[in-house]
Amino acid sequence: MRLMSIRLQNYRNYEALELDFSEQTNVLIGENAQGKTNLLESIYVLALAKSHRTTQDRELIGWESDAALIEGRIHKRTGETVQSLTFSAKGKKAKLNHLEQRRLSDYVGAFNVVLFAPEDLAIVKGSPQGRRRFLDMEIGQVSPIYLHDLNQYLKTLKQRNALLKQLSIKGGDETLLEVLTDQLIEVAVKIVSRRHHFIDQLEKWTGPIHAGITRDMETLTIQYVSDTFQKERYPKEQMFETYRQKFDKIRENERRRGVTLFGPHRDDFELFVNDRNVQTFGSQGQQRTAALSLKLAEIELIHEEVGEYPLLLLDDVLSELDDHRQTHLLDTMGKKVQTILTTTNIDGIAHETIQQAKVFHVKQGEVESDSV
Numbered sequence: 001m002r003l004m005s006i007r008l009q010n011y012r013n014y015e016a017l018e019l020d021f022s023e024q025t026n027v028l029i030g031e032n033a034q035g036k037t038n039l040l041e042s043i044y045v046l047a048l049a050k051s052h053r054t055t056q057d058r059e060l061i062g063w064e065s066d067a068a069l070i071e072g073r074i075h076k077r078t079g080e081t082v083q084s085l086t087f088s089a090k091g092k093k094a095k096l097n098h099l100e101q102r103r104l105s106d107y108v109g110a111f112n113v114v115l116f117a118p119e120d121l122a123i124v125k126g127s128p129q130g131r132r133r134f135l136d137m138e139i140g141q142v143s144p145i146y147l148h149d150l151n152q153y154l155k156t157l158k159q160r161n162a163l164l165k166q167l168s169i170k171g172g173d174e175t176l177l178e179v180l181t182d183q184l185i186e187v188a189v190k191i192v193s194r195r196h197h198f199i200d201q202l203e204k205w206t207g208p209i210h211a212g213i214t215r216d217m218e219t220l221t222i223q224y225v226s227d228t229f230q231k232e233r234y235p236k237e238q239m240f241e242t243y244r245q246k247f248d249k250i251r252e253n254e255r256r257r258g259v260t261l262f263g264p265h266r267d268d269f270e271l272f273v274n275d276r277n278v279q280t281f282g283s284q285g286q287q288r289t290a291a292l293s294l295k296l297a298e299i300e301l302i303h304e305e306v307g308e309y310p311l312l313l314l315d316d317v318l319s320e321l322d323d324h325r326q327t328h329l330l331d332t333m334g335k336k337v338q339t340i341l342t343t344t345n346i347d348g349i350a351h352e353t354i355q356q357a358k359v360f361h362v363k364q365g366e367v368e369s370d371s372v
Contacts, residue, residue: 001308002075002338010065012038013365022358026340030362036342040313046070046083047113048137049094049104057087074111077308083111105147112141112302112310116295118320124287125279128268138298139198142305146194153187160184161259168258185243189236191264199224199269205297213289213328218273220293225268292325296332314341
C-alpha cells in the first residue's frame with residue numbers, strides 16, 4: 001500500500017498543508033522543532049487513530065483552533081481509499097471513503113504503518129508497559145477483533161478494580177466480584193492467546209532478519225512473560241480454569257490491596273540474544289539490533305497477514321544506527337516498501353535509496369519539496 005497524499009488542517013503547528021508523496025522513499029529534512037516529527041506523527045495517527053507521543057488528543061489540535069483534520073489518500077491492491085480523522089472537543093470522528101465509522105476497531109487496520117523512532121529502543125530496554133503497548137498497537141493493525149477484546153478487557157478491569165477498592169474499604173457482598181472476574185477471564189484468554197500467536201509469527205521473521213544483520217553470529221528469540229502462562233500452549237478451556245484457580249487463590253490479597261494483581265495488563269515479553277536476556281545483559285549495540293530486527297520483522301508480518309507491505313515511518317533513526325545497520329535498513333526498504341523518514345541532513349549517506357528519494361524541506365510548519 002502507498003500513501004499518495006496527505007492533507008492537514010490545524011494539526012499541531014500545521015495550519016494548512018497538502019503534500020503528494022513518492023511511492024518509494026520520501027525524506028523530510030529540517031532543523032529540530034520545525035515540524036518534521038509532527039508530520040510523521042500525523043501519518044501514524046491517520047493509520048491507528050492515536051498518537052505514539054501523547055495520550056491526549058487535545059494536544060494534536062493547533063493553538064487557538066477548535067478542531068484538527070488529517071486526511072490521506074491511500075492506494076491499495078483493491079483500489080484507492082480516502083481516510084480521515086477529525087479531532088475536536090467532542091472527540092474524534094473517523095471516516096473511510098467519507099463514511100463515518102461507528103467503532104474505531106472498524107477503522108484501524110485499513111491503512112498499515114510501521115514506525116521506528118529512537119524511543120523504540122525502549123521496546124527492548126524500557127518498561128513492560130512500553131512492550132505491552134507495542135504488542136497491542138501492532139496486533140490491532142492486523143486483528144481488529146483484538147482491539148475490541150482489549151477495550152472490553154480494560155473496561156471490565158476498571159470496574160473490577162473499583163469494586164475491589166470499595167470492598168477493601170467497606171467490605172460487602174462479593175457476588176458482583178465473581179461476575180466481573182468471570183467476564184475478565186473470558187476476554188483475558190482471548191488476548192493472551194492472540195499475543196502468543198503474534199509473538200510466534202514475529203519470531204519467525206526476527207530470527208533470520210537478526211541473523212542477517214549480525215552475519216549469523218547471533219540468534220534472537222522472544223518469550224512471552226506471564227504470572228500464569230509462559231511459552232507453553234493450553235486449550236482455552238484450560239486457560240480459563242487456570243485463571244479462575246489463581247484468582248481464587250489470591251482473592252484475599254486482592255481485596256486487601258484493592259486492585260487486580262495479575263492478567264494481560266501486567267504481562268510482558270523478553271528478548272534473548274544467544275539465550276541471554278538482551279534487556280538485562282545485552283550491549284547497547286545488541287539492543288539496537290534487536291529493536292531494528294523487531295521493526296523489520298513487523299513489516300514482513302503485516303505483509304504476510306494483509307497481503308500488502310505497510311508504510312514505513314523512520315523518525316530520525318538513521319543517525320542512531322552505525323553504517324552496517326543503516327545499510328541493512330536501507331537495503332530492506334528498497335523498492336518494496338514506501339518509506340517516509342525525517343532527518344536533519346542526508347550528508348554522507350551515499351545509498352541509492354536516499355539519493356533517489358523525494359526530498360521535503362520543513363521549516364516552521366511550512367513544507368517545500370525538491371529532488372535530490
